[in-house]
Amino acid sequence: MSATADPADKSNPAARLGFEEGQIIQELGYDEDCDQDLREGIEEITGAELVDEDYDDVADGVLLWHREEDGDLTDALVDALEYLAEGGLIWLLTPKTGRDGHVEAHEIADAAKTAGLSQTSSVAIAKEWAGTRLATPKASKTGKR
Secondary structure (H helix, E strand, C coil): CCCCCCCCCCCCHHHHHCCCCCCCEEEECCCCCCCHHHHHHHHHHHCCCCECCCCCCCEEEEEEECCHHHCCHHHHHHHHHCCEEEEEEEEEEEECCCCCCCCCHHHHHHHHHHCCCEEEEEEECCCCEEEEEEECCHHHHCCCC
């Protein structure tokens, strides 16, 4: 029997992110305002602690916390791609509408497109945070240039 949480457990907010046991998730943009329950939920599902920006190996996914005042979102997304495994996902977490640091939807869409990512879904994932699922385009997964 595994000590990790069941990804289908609806009481774990991280279950909606689609992470799986054994995956390495790199966390970028961490600060004291980040949702601790969500972070712990991801660790329960994967069975591993989140790795930070100093991690220099391939990660299966990226959790990117980003606030309006954090600088250029496109640059942050390009940086998030550096060690992302082929087919890996980036979950961009931004403060919800009306919260300090909120990032407008059109800014997320523009930054994702410029970074070569496709926006696939958005969810209200935590009390203060909204999540946007970003994926690399299929063409880059097949090795076409």
